[in-house]
Amino acid sequence: MGSETVGEDADLVLRSRSDPGRFAILFDRYFTALHNYAARRLGSAGADDVAAEAFLIAFRQRASFDPRRGSVRSWLYGIATNLIHEHRRDEERGYRAHSRAAAEPTFVEDVERADARIAAASARDCLVAALAGLSPEDRDTLLLVVWGELSHHETAAALGVPVGTVGSRLHRVRRQLRAALNDVNPVA
Template identity: 50%
Template sequence: MTGPPRDDDAAVIVQSLEQPEAFALLYDRYAADIHRYAARRLGEGAAEDITADTFLTAFRSRARFDTGRASARPWLYGIAANLIGRHRRTEIRALRALARTGVDPVAESWTDGADQRVTAQAAHGRLAGALATLSAGDRHVLLLIAWADLSYQEVADALALPVGTVRSRLNRARRTVRRAMGADPTVVTESLEVAHGQG
């Protein structure tokens, strides 16, 4: 089977309508990214289910994919965000526990060095508390940009929102997080990066 070009997810989806096994290419391309994002939001246990459900939902609804878009990445993150939204109580409980204890088992494994761990845990606690106070919509926008590295347009596509709404939700979320982190924008940026595993 000759597959479509690597960068044309729409062609993969079109091909999968006739050859369902072609859809596995999208899984190969994006499953690890979706899993990492879901794990950051809900933990490892739920990430497996979210990832599987994301691709099952995408496969079942692939005939409705907008083939005018070359990349399926925002579409897949949108499906994952909706599924994560159904686990909202689990996410809020985890964020509140992190705010109380300062221990994030996911980020812990990514953070090296004792000094860095102490700093990161203190920041994670404040950050988690701030994230727990955000509305689900604001949290989705902030974390799709911060942890999934989506652009404003990709977030708009993922969540079926106008770009202006994405911008306003992001600004509102950043203000809330800044206030919780002591109004220092560098602390907010560094906290999100460390929590995302870049620290």
């Protein structure tokens, strides 16, 4: 995201204080990306609620937006992440249920694809279990960077932490995920 867009976004928030219709431009610009991020965290039904509520909250709180604390994009992702925290219990319950379901034996009739399916399922199951085992802060950091496609600076602004904290969390998470996957590349 170029600095020109960042400045334009901040200007739109400021101008929307007296001309609320300007905020629609930000909605059009970021809704799909924010929805996609929330969908990866919560599923499509939860994403609808989170994305819509994030923009409603942002609109209501636009007078308190401070461009010195980060970009509009980071601000929106921070609001969405806080809303996702409200859904965290369901998210973690889903990870645990998936992990339990993965322990159940699976019978595959297609013999030619059985090995590939088992390897992919095993890697996925290990990854999901590892995600469930991460602290909420580490999981948020990882998913903002990977699924939200935020930079370290944007992630730091979204979470209200120093950029170095983002880097150290990601380093720790990478080690944990590598260990959980036994150094297997899940995309190979």
